[in-house]
Amino acid sequence: MTPKNKTxxxxxxxxxxxxxxxxxxxxxxxxxxxxxxxxAVPQILKLTKTANETSxxxxxxxxxxxxLQYHSAYPQNGFACSISQLGGAPxxxxxxxxxxxxxxxxxxxxxxxxxTFAITNCSKVTINNQDMITSYQITAVPQSVGKTGDxxxxxxxxxxxxxxxxxxxxxxxxxxx
Numbered sequence: 001m002t003p004k005n006k007t008x009x010x011x012x013x014x015x016x017x018x019x020x021x022x023x024x025x026x027x028x029x030x031x032x033x034x035x036x037x038x039x040a041v042p043q044i045l046k047l048t049k050t051a052n053e054t055s056x057x058x059x060x061x062x063x064x065x066x067x068l069q070y071h072s073a074y075p076q077n078g079f080a081c082s083i084s085q086l087g088g089a090p091x092x093x094x095x096x097x098x099x100x101x102x103x104x105x106x107x108x109x110x111x112x113x114x115x116t117f118a119i120t121n122c123s124k125v126t127i128n129n130q131d132m133i134t135s136y137q138i139t140a141v142p143q144s145v146g147k148t149g150d151x152x153x154x155x156x157x158x159x160x161x162x163x164x165x166x167x168x169x170x171x172x173x174x175x176x177x
Contacts, residue, residue, distance in 0.1 A: 045147075049114075049147070049148065049149055049150065051113070052113045052114040052115060052142070052148050052149045053149045053150065053151055055112065055113035055115070056112075056113065056114075056115040056117075056140040056142075056149060056153055057140075057153055057161065057175075059107055059112055059113075059115070059117060059140060060117075060138050060140050060153045060154075060155050060161055061155075061159075061161065062103065062107065063083065063086065063103065063107070063117065063119070063138050063155075064138060064155050064159045064161075065159075066080075066086045066100075066102035066103050067079050067080060067086070067119075067136065067138075067157070068159075069100075069102050070085070070086060070100050070102060073095070073100060074097045074100070076130055076132065077097050077130075077131075077132060077133065078124070078132035078133035078134055079122070079133040079134070079135070079136050079157060080100070080119060080133070080136075081119055081122035081124075081133045081136060082119055083103070083107075083108055083110050083117055083118060083119050084098075084099070084108060084110075085097065085098055085099070085100060086100055086102045086103045086108055087099065087100075087101070087102075087103045087104075087105055087107070087108020087109070088100060088101040088105075088108070089101070089105060111143070113148075114142060114143050114144070114147075114148025114149055115140045115141065115142055115143060115148065115149060116140070116141055116142075116143055117138070117139070117140050118138075118139050119136050119137070119138055119139075120136070120137050120139055120169075121135070121136065121137040122135065122136045123135040123136075134157075135156060135157050136156060136157060137154055137155070137156050137169075138154060138155045138156070139152065139153070139154050139169045139171075140152060140153040140154070141167060141168060141169060142167050145166075145167035146167070149167065150165065150167055151163045151164060151165050151166075151167060152164035152166070152167050152168045152169055152170075152171060153171065154169055154171030160174075161175050162174055162175065163175060
């Protein structure tokens with residue numbers, strides 16, 4: 001190489017070193033990003049949990065309304081004692097007492113937005129050899145307490161929703177409806 005070429009090569013090498021980030025600069029940027037993410041992730045999880053609880057509360061209301069519709073459509077049966085009785089695929093034929101098509105299939109599956117839904121504690125009377133459900137309890141519990149939701153929700157044939165702050169089915173706290 002001639003001296004003139006050496007100078008040009010040194011200038012190119014110097015420019016190449018100035019154009020990139022140093023390892024320390026990259027580590028500092030990554031550290032700042034990790035700190036920001038560590039602050040944001042808990043807030044995102046909290047918002048997700050709140051959204052799941054709001055969805056569960058609305059779903060309990062929806063199931064309660066479906067129970068009233070079921071009671072009107074099938075008075076000889078009273079209320080449904082299983083969430084699947086309120087579901088059913090709309091394209092599968094006419095609604096029946098076992099698949100009344102009052103709930104969308106997603107909710108009728110019993111799982112939605114991190115919560116598990118059930119109809120339990122059914123009371124029945126028998127009239128003319130026909131069982132009639134006279135009372136029930138709708139329950140909605142988080143699939144993972146503390147992660148998918150904190151509170152459990154319950155309702156009955158009176159459509160008064162209460163909650164269990166511990167995430168179970170011991171619903172004693174009124175929601176002030």
